[in-house]
Amino acid sequence: MIIRQAIILLIFISFSSQRKTIDLLLSYNLEDPTRYQLKTSYGFDDSRKQHDYSKTDSDEPNTENHFDDENSTDESSLNDEELDLLQPENPTEGISVLYAQPEQIHLSIGTNVSTFVVTWQTMSPTPVPTCKYGRNGMIKIATGDTTLFIDGGKEKLKRYIHKVQLENLIPQQKYVYHCGSSLGWSEEFWFKSLDPSESWAPTLAVYGDLGNINGRSLPYLQEETQRSRFDAILHVGDFAYDMRDAEGEVGDQFMRQIEPIAAYVPYMVSPGNHEEAYNFSHYRYRFNMPNSEETENLFYEFKLGPVQFISINTEAYYFLEYGIKIVVKQYMWLVEVLKEANKPENRARWPWIITYGHRPMYCSDDDGDDCTKRSSRVRSGLPVVNWFGLENLFYESGVDLEIWAHEHSYERLWPVYEHKVYNGSNSAPYVNPNAPVHVISGSAGCQENTDRFIKHPMAWSAFRNSDYGYARLKILNHTHLYMEQVSAEKEGDIIDSFWLIKDQHGPYSKK
Numbered sequence: 001m002i003i004r005q006a007i008i009l010l011i012f013i014s015f016s017s018q019r020k021t022i023d024l025l026l027s028y029n030l031e032d033p034t035r036y037q038l039k040t041s042y043g044f045d046d047s048r049k050q051h052d053y054s055k056t057d058s059d060e061p062n063t064e065n066h067f068d069d070e071n072s073t074d075e076s077s078l079n080d081e082e083l084d085l086l087q088p089e090n091p092t093e094g095i096s097v098l099y100a101q102p103e104q105i106h107l108s109i110g111t112n113v114s115t116f117v118v119t120w121q122t123m124s125p126t127p128v129p130t131c132k133y134g135r136n137g138m139i140k141i142a143t144g145d146t147t148l149f150i151d152g153g154k155e156k157l158k159r160y161i162h163k164v165q166l167e168n169l170i171p172q173q174k175y176v177y178h179c180g181s182s183l184g185w186s187e188e189f190w191f192k193s194l195d196p197s198e199s200w201a202p203t204l205a206v207y208g209d210l211g212n213i214n215g216r217s218l219p220y221l222q223e224e225t226q227r228s229r230f231d232a233i234l235h236v237g238d239f240a241y242d243m244r245d246a247e248g249e250v251g252d253q254f255m256r257q258i259e260p261i262a263a264y265v266p267y268m269v270s271p272g273n274h275e276e277a278y279n280f281s282h283y284r285y286r287f288n289m290p291n292s293e294e295t296e297n298l299f300y301e302f303k304l305g306p307v308q309f310i311s312i313n314t315e316a317y318y319f320l321e322y323g324i325k326i327v328v329k330q331y332m333w334l335v336e337v338l339k340e341a342n343k344p345e346n347r348a349r350w351p352w353i354i355t356y357g358h359r360p361m362y363c364s365d366d367d368g369d370d371c372t373k374r375s376s377r378v379r380s381g382l383p384v385v386n387w388f389g390l391e392n393l394f395y396e397s398g399v400d401l402e403i404w405a406h407e408h409s410y411e412r413l414w415p416v417y418e419h420k421v422y423n424g425s426n427s428a429p430y431v432n433p434n435a436p437v438h439v440i441s442g443s444a445g446c447q448e449n450t451d452r453f454i455k456h457p458m459a460w461s462a463f464r465n466s467d468y469g470y471a472r473l474k475i476l477n478h479t480h481l482y483m484e485q486v487s488a489e490k491e492g493d494i495i496d497s498f499w500l501i502k503d504q505h506g507p508y509s510k511k
Helices: 002-015 080-084 217-225 246-257 279-287 327-342 344-349 392-397
Strands: 036-037 050-052 072-074 103-111 118-124 130-134 140-143 145-150 158-166 174-181 188-192 203-207 232-234 267-270 302-305 307-311 350-357 401-404 410-413 437-441 461-464 467-473 480-487 493-501
Touching: 002 203, 103 246, 103 480, 118 174, 130 158, 145 279, 158 279, 174 217, 203 217, 232 401, 232 461, 279 493, 307 327, 327 344, 327 392, 350 467, 437 467, 461 493
Parallel strands: 203 232, 232 267, 307 350, 350 401, 401 437
Antiparallel strands: 036 050, 072 140, 103 118, 118 158, 130 140, 130 174, 145 158, 174 188, 203 467, 302 307, 410 437, 410 461, 467 480, 480 493
């Protein structure tokens, strides 16, 4: 106990010289890792100052996040009395129908790939949130719940976030749907359900750092989505720039802009530094990722085809004013998830392990970011004590591919561990490499423009480019993975690509 307190004190001392003095001794209690309190010495307006994962903060209404166990039924099977439950006696009484119109519809993967979660927003409360959907007309009904989200800005603007779960979807079928309530319905959308088989070969779009202004990749992503070229999206942090701006209206604009993508394929996300405001509240409320009841979208995992995807929260290592308990909780969770993933029976079914998080471990940009340093926090751990670094954990757990953003550029690395290159061979570096492969794709487009590189990169840097763009990721099978970077500046040209081939998956051996 004394040693632990002394080490925590060192962390406090190491940060106390900064202008924003951080009280890292804030009620740090490993016995209760699900709760942490914001205590800072500067005037930071946070609408969620007392925060826990159940979303039941004392200064906000109960925001319990759950789904009904039996929330889906066939509309034709409902009698008149049951249908009346969805239609209140005076649905417009005291409510402006204008502000009850559904908008910002987006999909995500639920408890498994056979379940989709539909999320949307209204500016007024509505009756029971409902989705009508089906393969041959919208003949099924699913209902969900509503969460009140109060923005942390001066106006304390209220938004109502609605969630409905569509369960037991038949694989690889086209569904049509619309969502809303008796006060108004969205337009009709469609999606193609996913395949739960490990032999399925999904294709994903991958990118980070997409803003409302200068979102150069957006039209290409919209068009490719409408042509059914993607099965899911990975948006690796930094949205809108910033969601909290203009009392949250910038976030509303962004969610409308991505609706031609996110209403048609699952839009899977991870938090970035531009989501930090008010304790990441816009990120935590606007999205619904797997296991959000426990982790509020900050970290989670899901399986798709022969891949186990793991989304991580890199920002916990940098915004320490929110406490280090979230770092501890995520690290302990990662240890258990990766241990389970490496059981022989699981690694045989989902041999690929792919992680994605916002801030990279390595980069060669000329901007002084943490990834340019020898001991970046995500890689090595918290300052001074080097606790909870992820490079060793990912290496020892046999992570195959690590996807990052944050740097407004594209960079592909050779297989790397502790700054050393571990290519499979000189002629085939990505065939059975002895370390994870890192890819940074953070140039989707925003008002901050793209980044420049240092002139002489380290040996681990394989390819670099500063064009606006995004990546495509194709999982062919248990042994072959293909990734390419698309340039929005060159009208969709492929500027880089590589195959990662592994007939053996699992922990790497140090040489």
